[in-house]
Amino acid sequence: MTVTTPRGFRASGVAAGLKSGGAADVALVVNDGPDATVAGVFTANRVKAAPVLWTQQVVKGGVVRAVVLNSGGANACTGPAGFQDTHATAEHTAAALTSASPRLRLAGGDVAVCSTGLIGERLPMPKLLSGVRTAIRGLSRDGGTTAAEAIMTTDTRPKTTVIQGAGWTVGGMAKGAGMLAPAMATMLCVLTTDAVAGPDTLDAALRAACRVTFDRIDSDGCMSTNDTVLLLASGASGIEPTEAELTAAVTAACHDLAQQLIADAEGATKQIAIEVVGAAGEDDAVEVGRAVARNNLVKTALFGNDPNWGRILAAVGTTGAAFEPDGIDVAVNGVWVCRGGAAAEDRSKVDLSGRDVTIRIDLHAGSAEATVWTNDLSHAYVHENSAYST
């Protein structure tokens, strides 16, 4: 039910000692083909980790045979030496994989690298490279689950998904629990498919999928230095879906993983969908949704089970979207507490006892809509991010 569900992929996850607790921290995903097509989407942060800089280059060629991922260190803000560490990891992985499976004949440029963990510290390279060799020995057709576990940081559970096409499949894994914000909104994600797809089709499908999924979740408004989403195609099914079919499946996989990320966000007690409707355009709807999703006063109110629609309106008012302030309606869990920019139904009617919260904002300015997902701001978030360096 993960990256190894589609045919043509092997994976593994091992403990290399990068994390102090002895948990798995190095993952490897290998595409055995026949194809080795790839597409990637990366953080928009201008401060990019070394593995992002490396993998962006690698993906440009449209071919990737293996992805090596580590938790326990982001290799971000580590200067030229950190970039050399990433390069060495790719070269070492290529050589060791070729030695183990000579028919693969990998070069360093066939290997994508992803890292996650504390920013600003060098990786312990001997441990990491030793872990890569162990991971290669452990590669298997059902290794996707241990790979998903090996990329966890503050995640409390691994995130995996499978979407079935007609004779082909999309699988995926992701990690991320904080520093989630558009664009991008996940830390690391590897998707695999046994469909046949050219690099342009793969790229178009992945971008379309990310735009309405990972780019629309916002846990804490903080954009990461390491965000990477890769989509690998093996072609092992022999079936070539249309771009629309592929996009639909990849979007479903990304949506599933994005929802798992928000559900496991650091300290969250509420999972919040902000549905913006009646917008003049989709961009307006997304801008309003993000402004509400990032508003600490809205997020703390919901943590306190308070349907404080005034704070929601104050957040909407910071945007440039088309609306009239006295033309906005707001419903919280189905109760229209605000109509025409003023109080309507009694806020005591709103039931916020559950984990799921839906905020619906009608701008009455058009017919476009978008949903942004977020979570509340809790004591546990403050604790997790003040008591530990991450």
Next chain:
Amino acid sequence: MTVTTPRGFRASGVAAGLKSGGAADVALVVNDGPDATVAGVFTANRVKAAPVLWTQQVVKGGVVRAVVLNSGGANACTGPAGFQDTHATAEHTAAALTSASPRLRLAGGDVAVCSTGLIGERLPMPKLLSGVRTAIRGLSRDGGTTAAEAIMTTDTRPKTTVIQGAGWTVGGMAKGAGMLAPAMATMLCVLTTDAVAGPDTLDAALRAACRVTFDRIDSDGCMSTNDTVLLLASGASGIEPTEAELTAAVTAACHDLAQQLIADAEGATKQIAIEVVGAAGEDDAVEVGRAVARNNLVKTALFGNDPNWGRILAAVGTTGAAFEPDGIDVAVNGVWVCRGGAAAEDRSKVDLSGRDVTIRIDLHAGSAEATVWTNDLSHAYVHENSAYST
């Protein structure tokens, strides 16, 4: 030491029953002249409270004789009825003041109105108007202190200031502890001066002052619906300072009040100055400062006494300012923990045991600089904003 220190002003503060606890909640500031010049700066939020809409109009005329302020209710998102409440408050204040001091001959359009408190609820008008009448009876030349107390909401202490010119004075009071973000960064502020100044000079001085003070503090990234800064000039000193002299004094007063706001921010345990230097332009420096000030991961790290410069770089990376990622230096309390975008001095050398924190960011892209002030994100902030509606 407040709005009544400059000659020509009386003030008072009374408990009208708008707050449940019986604390003072209605304040009045009267300009006895001879001049009644005014300038105002207001929230950039497009969802503006009724008193903001009213006072923006009133200030356009360049003349204001009295300011009536209430805590215990923001009168925001209250529709046309809320606007009528503000209008009625101004008319009632004008009539009652004229009755008490016939030489003032006030009309409603001479009265500015400011409100602060919960968004989305109507004000209890009989209580408010009764409070205004009591406040008029209590007006005195030393009423500035009680006025400053009457505008407090979650503030733990009143904020007042006095700056001495050469034969003239600027006094001020402000309130605000949350929902502080550019632009504007305070909820309510009334400044007074006995200098002689035309409306254009007053307006220029106030805008220049706000730009480098209230617009550069950011407590929680949340922009209010009610922010109002008014500057009233009585001309009672008979002295007309130059625009530069007046600007300097008003800036000093605003700076003092802005620092008091950040010092009293909800739940804050750290008072943080973010000094951005080496910027290509002042706008770049401000953009970078604000991005760091709004980053929840930076703010929680500092709450935990963690000089997590990686999170600072990640925040800088979200901006459009001119810089090279590998050209950024960061010092925390004087220790250059990051040079050239990578680790430098040992982070354990940073002393974060005190309340004051200085983050210095050198972009190495030019010679412009700016400082933005903020505070940390603590358990007390989450508690205060989840346990109570504000």
